[in-house]
Amino acid sequence: MTNSVAEIAENEALFVIGSNTTENHPIIALRMKEAVANGAQLIVADPRRIPLVKFATLWLRHRPGTDAVLLNAIMNAILAEGLEDKDFIANRTEGYDEFVKSLETFTPEYGQEITGVSAEDIRKAARIFASAKNAGLYYAMGITQHVMGTNNVHAVGNLAMLTGNVGKRAAGVNPLRGQNNVQGACDMGGLPNVYPGYQKVDDPAVKAKFEQAWGKPLSAKIGLPATEMTGAMLSGHLKGLYVFGENPALSDPNTSHSVKAFENLEFLVVQDIFMTETAKLADVVLPGVSFAEKEGTFTSSERRVQRVRKAINSPGNAQLDLDIIDQISKRIEGQGNLSEKPDPAAIFAEVAALWPALAGVSYARLEKESLQWPCPTADHPGTEFLFSENFSREGGKALFTSVPFVASKELPDKEYPYVLTTGRELFHYHTGTQTRRSSGLNAVAPEAFVEVNPVDAEGMGLVDGQKLTVSSRRGSISLKARVSDIVPPQVVFIPFHYSEAAANLLTSDAMDPICKIMEAKVCAVKLELQ
Amino acid sequence: MINLTIDDKQIEVAEGATVLEAARKLNIDIPTLCHDPRLKPYGACRLCIVEIGGMAKPVTSCTTPATNGMVVKTNTAKLYRLRKTTVELLLSDHPNDCMTCIGTGDCKLQELAYAYGIRENRFQGAMRDHNRVDVNPFITREQNKCVMCGLCVRVCEEVQGVGAIGYAERGFEAKVIPPFGHDLKCEFCGQCVSVCPTGALSGRLWSGKPRMAGVKFTDTTCTYCGCGCNITLRSTGDQVIRIDSKPDSHNRGWLCVKGRFGFEFINSADRLTTPLIRRQKGGEFEQATWDEAYDYVAKRLSEIKDKHGADALGGLCSARCTNEENYLFQKMFRARIGTNNVDHCARY
Amino acid sequence: MNDGIVVNVCMGTGGIAAGGDMVMQEFIKEFETAGVKNATVKEKCRLHKVGCRGFCARDVLVDITVDGQVSTYQYIQPEMVKRLVQEHVLGAKPITEWLVGDDYHVFHDNQTKRVLADLGKIDPESIEEYLGVDGYKAAEKTLTTMKPEEVIQVVKDSGLRGRGGGGFPTGVKWSFCAANKADQRYIICNADEGDPGAFMDRSVVEGNPHAVIEGMIIGAYAIGASVGYVYIRAEYPLAVDRLRLALKHAEERGFLGKKLFGTDFSLKIKVKLGAGAFVCGEETALIASIEGERGMPRAKPPFPANKGLWGKPTIINNVETFANIPQIMNKGAAWYASIGSEKSKGTKVIALTGKIKNTGLIEIPMGMPLKDIIFKVGGGIEGNKLFKAVQTGGPSGGCIPQQFIDLPVDYEGLASVGSMMGSGGMVVLDETDCMVNISKFFLQFTQSESCGKCVPCRIGTKRLLEILTRITEGEGKEGDIELLQQLAEDVRDSSLCGLGMSAPNPVISTIKYFRHEYEAHIKHKKCPAKVCNKLLTFFIREDMCVGCGMCAKACSVNAISGEKKQPHKINNSMCIQCGSCFDACKFSAVLKE
Known part of the structure; x- marks a missing residue:
């Protein structure tokens, strides 16, 4: 997030697209509701009637996979009415003229044709968003998990730049992070192309810095992203995999494909707290510990670094994850014995020394407060919103990126006439390893379901609660129907928490060519009564 | 000013x-x-x-x-008298079963009764009797303990924007209920439980668990989504028994149903407690010591690296785990194994 | 209007309940029959329905005016209409035995009618008739010739105070509201009359709705409100219908809507129905109710004049206050202030009920002594019993004993003896009323109408009621009077809204003036007024009992025995003092001591 959660309440306008915030980020959603109570105008763009729609001034029910077109059409309307922020564009951006040209064809009428949202509503959204003094954009996987996910993100950024809503308070481009420490995992270099602090592995100066710090020669070759690892495993290029605290066998799109890949490995290590679907495929399973049993830090969506503290002892012979990684790391080089214990505070200090944005953060400070990076010095209060002076590009200016219309990879056809979109529900989390082991949550949300619009249900003689087989070109699952106008006709929704009816057996592993994200939000399926 | x-x-x-x-x-x-x-x-x-x-x-x-x-x-003396009468009136319509009440130790009414030294009550009289059965796995209501402060109704409306509960009846019989007594449109965020000043609303999960004595409080960060809510774990021994959040946190003490009530996995019997090694493809897992497991993993990884090069190995670190762990994990792959094949599920 | 023959039929709720509708139908039928034979009837006779004139006990009241000579008939039933038409309308000969008596004139002659002046004279469903009595002249004059601040000044100068109970100077309240910077202001007419036995506002809305609307137009102009609401209880269907009709007529004439009287001022008035909660008469609860919330009061300050409906500056006045406004604007502040007492100007409409001969709706100049109201207008105590006290200000007012019979009835006068004006209810009590029981009765009402929001009102009134109940049931304890006093004061001093603050008034005032009755109940287990059954012994006078057996039939515990046609006996060891035998006996043979 370029901006902070608390600032949301100060927004005059909010544009939430591809985020079912109340169910996936409930506490961030509270701030959105607060903003609405304070008089803000809320635009929600979502094919589903998500709970936030109840609070919205304007709901744009666009077709799945048409986000970029919708955003482009809104920007076209902003330009047509002269509502763009000319000062901001002139002083803080580049590439504007070319960008304006790219928008020419995206008239609201064209937008209506592609997205299904009326031209009038597109113009209305343009006026609401562009006329607000402070307007924030909020998105999540509904924007990114597409073959054109990168485009979508660019389109969101373009809209913020066009209206001067980035680099100031109560505005910004705000991706909402789906997991507690996605931000931190990225920050720490858990990405194939960067070291901690987004320092590029293929930059020789950076490489030299880390080689010196770590005392080892390092590879300048960008690694494989997770989504490409599957292919590398199947092709035999990747032979050994160490999975730490993840469950890709259930969370990967087209999971049967992934499972085959895992089975093709020579060696699979899984470090987890439960015997997950992935762990079952492993050669070695290492029992780690839960967050309640360890010391450390998490970094939230708003770049807030916070302490995790040990409350209880871990069960049985489970070991601290840090110890496990440390031991294996050392034993690869023939060192290490069980009495050595890495110190989280010292490790954090090591990162802080390597990444200027974290230089001012220490365990000592985190004992008393939480800090949002960048926090370059020990007396720096942390940063609520980014880019107030400069953008993180050479020259300090933000770049408009033209976004063409790209259709989803797999569109409905005669054989698979429905669009399947996936996501989470309020009561469960991700692959359910935690929430499905919580009695209350499992009691209120015990089983998988597929949402089907009443019109479609009537057409096929389906009643609420009836069992259906949902199939795609990749797999087939059986689950109960929930007849509901939450989904529009011709679109069905399945939450992906349930291993017994795993939505990701159906989803497509078509990939965004740039960021390698998979298209979990759109694929074609058919429904059959049982 | x-x-x-x-x-x-x-x-x-x-x-x-x-x-x-x-x-x-x-x-x-x-x-x-x-x-x-x-x-x-x-x-x-x-x-x-x-x-x-x-x-x-x-x-x-x-x-x-x-x-x-x-x-x-x-x-002033007058204010003292009025406040004392108010507390006395509240207690006159309260079960006063603090010994067995879940709210004990964390109850504002109890504190007030203590502060005003109310042992005898001048206003003993009829008490409300709201017999009710709740069918939900999270929240227990004991309406006879309700002081009608309205905090639950207000938090549900003002903060959560749900409005699942409201007032019904008048006079002495006034009470807080869902619309028409049964249409409960609740998200089970438990915000109401967190603001209830007495034992009228409580978490079913911590019913019968230690209340205050011997309970350890640990401030930490929620492990679910990216909101980064501050939470306080209450534990006794090695059991996590309850989760709260402090009002002065950046999430203002508000949590969602998962953050507040979804903690049982921590003490789940399904937890893995010992390293497991499958020495042959298609074979069974065998229990191992840590030394065995560490050495086996290190050996196998090294073998692959030696045979096929470092890039034949990959690691998925975790958006669920700590910064320190992720840092050490990627450092292991980069510095010890020598590949940049490190990623995590940011994209899922 | 005074040419020809005019027949007015009282068609307020009281009139209709007594058969006004059917009387009206009979007149129409008889006129048609007569009209066929006599052309003059068709041309000269006007029949119309009018609102309540206050003396509902005598309904159906019918005025027949022939050549300016008004004759008023009482207790008219449909079957009597034929003769009225034949003899009086056609024959010009009044039927003297059906005419009202002197008491009717005494009742009216001692009143000063301003707000009620046109009630009983004009047809409330006809805007023409309201226009015929200078209706909407004041609004026109105000909007076209005066600045808002001038209007406020006139209202201030008139000394008009809120007639809903608080008695806050209306002009001052308006000026507070007008002083707020706001993009939107609201004006609300509180017609949620909730006091048991009160029907002032209902009668005014039923009898002259346009006067209320005109008052609201003037008020809205003064404070700059473009939207108004009339919050009226749904239990007043006739008032609601007539109000809606009047609003429709006013809109059709351009008195409401956009650009009134050619000015830039616009006003839309909406009707909002209340569901009959007493507390919704409290202005912040009323606002909550209009906003769609449960009718629960909100803390003041901020006052509605600063932050009211939807958070905007809002003026709430009651029906009677608004009904006064057109006259003030027409005739001037000095005229208005020419009657009344020093600090309370003008008149007050009062619902006079209880143990009094002439019960009904009256209007008196502020400051009229209590005794004039009770003994002149009211005609004295029913059944020639002794006057004991009068409860003013509704269920949360106070009881004023005989010793203050000379008290001037105005805001200050009533407050000085621990009671209040309230909306103008007056319940007269005589020697057969037990003051502890009266106090209990009012507490029962306020307790069950408490919204339950604040502790002192929700629980405090309950405990007051419990203590009063045990006293009336002979379970009173030493110290109960002091406990009642302390709790009553605490509830009064710490409750959130007017309901709780005033609910203890009956307790406080009855203890103050009738402490001996409380003591009799508690110490001697006696009810001096012989009302509290639990403290009484029931027995049958043998010389009066005819042995009809009705008492034995009524007794639910079989405590009465006796042979047919022989005097019966009550077995006091079985008697539960329910009083059923007392009520059942037609020969006054059951006595209680």
């Missing part, structure tokens, strides 16, 4: 501040039951009454805006 005098002390507050806020700034303790600074002032419990020069009757400090030159008394 506004200047006023409270109990002979001068204080300056911002325009729009209430008398209660001004008094709290002076660290003057005024009892409250229905007040929560995160919600709109309500003025129902009448405990925060103060006397203000020029006003005929005591007024509630939580609802009265401070004005320039105001002279406020917070602790």
Whole structure:
């Protein structure tokens, strides 16, 4: 997030697209509701009637996979009415003229044709968003998990730049992070192309810095992203995999494909707290510990670094994850014995020394407060919103990126006439390893379901609660129907928490060519009564 | 800015501040039951009454805006009498079963009864009897303990935007219920439980678990989504028994159903407790010691690296785990194994 | 209007209940029959329905005016209409035995009618008739020739105070509201009359709705409100219908809507129905109710004049206050202030009920002594019993004993003896009323109408009621009077809204003036007024009992025995003092001591 959660309440306008915030980020959603109570105008763009729609001034029910077109059409309307922020564009951006040209064809009428949202509503959204003094954009996987996910993100950024809503308070481009420490995992270099602090592995100066710090020669070759690892495993290029605290066998799109890949490995290590679907495929399973049993830090969506503290002892012979990684790391080089214990505070200090944005953060400070990076010095209060002076590009200016219309990879056809979109529900989390082991949550949300619009249900003689087989070109699952106008006709929704009816057996592993994200939000399926 | 005098002390507050806020700034303790600074002032419990020069009757400090030159008394004999009567009235319609009440130790009414030394009650009389059965796995209601402070109703409406509960009936029988008594449209966020000043609303999960004595409180960060809510784990021995959040946290003490009630996995019997090794493809897992497991993993990884090169190995670190762990994990792959094949599920 | 023959039929709720509708139908039928034979009837006779004139006990009241000579008939039933038409309308000969008596004139002659002046004279469903009595002249004059601040000044100068109970100077309240900077202001007419036995506002809305609307137009102009609401209880269907009709007529004439009287001022008035909660008469609860919330009061300050409906500056006045406004604007502040007492100007409409001969709706100049109201207008105590006290201000007012019979009835006068004006209810009590029981009765009402929001009102009134109940049931304890006093004071001093603050008034005032009755109940287990059954012994006078057996039939515990046609006996060891035998006996043979 370029901006902070608390600032949301100060927004005059909010544009939430591809985020079912109340169910996936409930506490961030509270701030959105607060903003609405304070008089803000809320635009929600979502094919589903998500709970936030109840609070919205304007709901744009666009077709799945048409986000970029919708955003482009809104920007076209902003330009047509002269509502763009000319000062901001002139002083803080580049590439504007070319960008304006790219928008020419995206008239609201064209937008209506592609997205299904009326031209009038597109113009209305343009006026609401562009006329607000402070307007924030909020998105999540509904924007990114597409073959054109990168485009979508660019389109969101373009809209913020066009209206001067980035680099100031109560505005910004705000991706909402789906997991507690996605931000931190990225920050720490858990990405194939960067070291901690987004320092590029293929930059020789950076490489030299880390080689010196770590005392080892390092590879300048960008690694494989997770989504490409599957292919590398199947092709035999990747032979050994160490999975730490993840469950890709259930969370990967087209999971049967992934499972085959895992089975093709020579060696699979899984470090987890439960015997997950992935762990079952492993050669070695290492029992780690839960967050309640360890010391450390998490970094939230708003770049807030916070302490995790040990409350209880871990069960049985489970070991601290840090110890496990440390031991294996050392034993690869023939060192290490069980009495050595890495110190989280010292490790954090090591990162802080390597990444200027974290230089001012220490365990000592985190004992008393939480800090949002960048926090370059020990007396720096942390940063609520980014880019107030400069953008993180050479020259300090933000770049408009033209976004063409790209259709989803797999569109409905005669054989698979429905669009399947996936996501989470309020009561469960991700692959359910935690929430499905919580009695209350499992009691209120015990089983998988597929949402089907009443019109479609009537057409096929389906009643609420009836069992259906949902199939795609990749797999087939059986689950109960929930007849509901939450989904529009011709679109069905399945939450992906349930291993017994795993939505990701159906989803497509078509990939965004740039960021390698998979298209979990759109694929074609058919429904059959049982 | 506004200047006023409270109990002979001068204080300056911002325009729009209430008398209660001004008094709290002076660290003057005024009892409250229905007040929560995160919600709109309500003025129902009448405990925060103060006397203000020029006003005929005591007024509630939580609802009265401070004005320039105001002279406020917070602790006169008259106010003491009125507050004591209010507490006595509340207790006269309260089960007073503190020994077995889940709220004990964390109950504002109990504190007030103690502070005002109420042993005998002048107003003993009829008590409400709301017999009810709740069918939900999270929240227990004991309506006979409800003091009608309205915090639950207000938090549900003002903060959560759900409005699952409201008031019904009048007079002595007034109560808080879902619309028509049964249409519960609840998200089970438990915000209501967190603001309830008595044992009227409580978490089913911590029913019968230790209340205060012997309970350890650990401040930490929620492990679910990216909101990064501050939570406090309550534990006894190695059992996590309850999760709360402090009102002064950046999430203002609000949590969602998962954060507040989804903690049983921690003490799940399904937890892995010992390393497992499958020495042959298609074979069974065997239990191992840590030394065995570490050495086996290191050996196998090294073998692959030696045979096929470092890039034949990959690692998926975790968006669920700590920064330190992720750092060490990627460092292991980069510095010890020598590949940049490190990623995590940011894209899922 | 005074040419020809005019027949007015009282068609207020009281009139209709007594058969006004059917009387009206009979007149129409008889006129048609007569009209066929006699052309003059068709041309000269006007029949119309009018609102309540206050003396509902005598309904159906019918005025027949022939050549300016008004004759008023009482207790008219449909079957009597034929003769009225034949003899009086056609024959010009009044039927003297059906005419009202002197008491009717005494009742009216001692009143000063301003707000009620046109009630009983004009047809409330006809805007023409309201226009015929200078209706909407005041609004026109105000909007076209005066500045808002001038209007406020006139209202201030008139000394008009809120007639809903508080008695706050109306002009001052308006000026507070007008002084707020706001993009939107609201004006609300409180027609949620909730006091048991009160029907002032209902009668005014039923009898002259346009006067209320005109008052609201003037008020809205003065404070700059473009939207108004009339919050009226749904239990007043006739008032609601007539109000809606009047609003429709006013809109059709351009008195409401956009650009009134050619000015830039616009006003839309909406009707909002209340569901009959007493507390919704409290202005902040009323606002909550209009906003769609449960009718629960909000803490003041901020006052509605600063932050009211939807958070905007809002003026709430009651029906009677608004009904006064057009006259003030027409005739001037000085005229208005020419009657009344020093601090309370003008008149007050009062619902006079209880143990009094002439019960009904009256209007008196402020400051009229209590005794004039009771003994002149009211005609004295029913059944020639002794006057004991009068409860003013509704269920949360106070009881004023005989010793203050000379008290001037105005805001200050009533407050000085621990009671209040309230909306103008007056319940007269005589020697057969037990003051503890009266106090209990009012507490029952306020307790069950408490919204339950604040502790002192929700639980405090309950405990007061419990203590009063045990006293009336002979379970009173030493110290109960002091406990009642302390709790009553605490509830009064710490409740959130007017309901709780005033609910203890009956307790406080009856203890103050009738402490001996409380003591009799508690110490001697006696009810001096012989009302509290639990403290009484029931027995049958043998010389009066005819042995009809009705008492034995009524007794639910079989405590009465006796042979047919022989005097019966009550077995006091079985008797539960329910009083059923007392009520059942037609020969006054059951006595209680």
